[in-house]
Amino acid sequence: MPMSDIGLVGLAVMGQNLVLNMSDHGVRVAVFNRSTEKVDAFVNGSGKRENIVGCASLQELVQSLETPRRIMLMVRAGAAVDETIDALLPLLEPGDIIIDGGNSHFPDTNRRYLALRERSIRYLGVGVSGGEEGARFGPSIMPGGDVEAWPFVKDIFQSIAATVDGQPCCTWVGPAGAGHYVKMVHNGIEYGDMQLIAEAYDLLRRGLGLGAAELQAVFSDWNTGVLDSYLIEITAHIFAARDEDGGTLLDRILDAAGQKGTGKWTATDALDNGTPLTLITEAVYARALSARKEERVRAGVAYDKIVRPIAGERELRVRAIHDALYAAKIISYTQGFMLLRQASQDYSWPLDYGAIALMWRGGCIIRSRFLGNIKTAFENTPALENLLLDDFFRQQIQGAMSGWRETLKMAIDAGIPVPAMSSALAFFDGYCSGESPANLIQAQRDYFGAHTYERTDAPRGERFHTDWAGLKGSAISGAYDA
Secondary structure: OOOEOEEEEOOOHHHHHHHHHHHHOOOOEEEEOOOHHHHHHHHOOOOOOOOEEEOOOHHHHHHOEOOOOEEEEOOOOOHHHHHHHHHHHHHOOOOOEEEEOOOOOHHHHHHHHHHHHHOOOEEEEEEEEOHHHHHHHOOEEEEEEOHHHHHHHHHHHHHHOOEEOOEEOEOOOEOOOHHHHHHHHHHHHHHHHHHHHHHHHHHHHHHOOOOHHHHHHHHHHHOOOOOOEHHHHHHHHHHHOEOOOOOEHHHHOOOOOOOOOHHHHHHHHHHHHOOOOHHHHHHHHHHHHHOOHHHHHHHHHHOOOOOOOOOOOHHHHHHHHHHHHHHHHHHHHHHHHHHHHHHHHHHOOOOOHHHHHHHOOOOOOOOEOOHHHHHHHHHHOOOOOOHHHOHHHHHHHHHHHHHHHHHHHHHHHHOOOOHHHHHHHHHHHHHOOOOOOHHHHHHHHHHHHOOOEOOOOOOOOOOEOOOOOOOOOOOOOOOOOO
């Protein structure tokens, strides 16, 4: 029996579809699952192909592989990854490659990368996005880790990845946990995108009174223009779905959103490194608030909360909401790339922002038309500080500004919460303000904690302290930064 090109551990939905995708591209895959019944069911069902080989144990899987062995893990993030690695290590040889294709937190990937390097095992942390359909027919793949391992998996990954304009949505990201970091940021932007769309939906439904058919028509129309994206496309499809009795399925779905933690990771990392990821963080909080369904219902009764209809020409209002969604969406991606830039500095990762935008143009959940414009922006100006400083995005924001501000006014008057759209505009206004009230904050910090301040008439970095209360003390704080 010929040796297999790659092994895959974990035959849940993503794992099975990646195997079928590899098989379609002529890759011989050996598969294993902790529940061997799942292996049997797969290789005797949809995976019944000559180039898919079922294995009853990890040892059998390892023995079936060409050297250096390439083993991809598609198991639950966290302890399960460590347990699988520990089980594999006695079976491997120096130079073999372990690939974590799950949603692992990048600090875990950093740790595993260093530990396995000490054992002469090459480790890759690979972000994979696209859900079930993407895994089967072409995902976005974000590989990072041991660069010496990349040539051994490049052809496989680029063959199964989505393509845009003939280019695979898969290229080398960087060392250690860089691949999983980029996937984390992708998922954070995904949180922001979904919340923004939900807010637009709320304004259209509760504010303007649009029914399911009208909502489907609006989102289908939006998907033909600047908002063209996977999430807008599937949203239109969702509005068309019917329950068994013919009613709108969406109306039967409880308004309490779940989350698996990747959005929180993105927000937490931004807080740790001081990046103002306001929109994505608000999206995480919005999900947390939605989960308090019963409490929200009681509060609505206690305050006699009502939504006031949005008045005015409907077509103009829909256009304004479109522009608000578009502008805020640009802010979401802007903040995501700000975080990537900060990570590149903090971890000395040579991230290629244009290449990342290309990887996100196809296959992944956040794929959208203007990712091509993001790619172009960084190609034209590799040292671009912020997407908002690019001419294209400046023009887009300026064109949408009136509708963006009008939409927030409509939302306030109607009593419809739009935390992501609001935080996006607050970020924009703050980013574009040469002056801020932070001087007062610095004065307060110095007053109560002697934290010192800088002066406008002195060089940056020079620190001053005022004896505000006349206590005639000379000590200043250097112990903490409250």
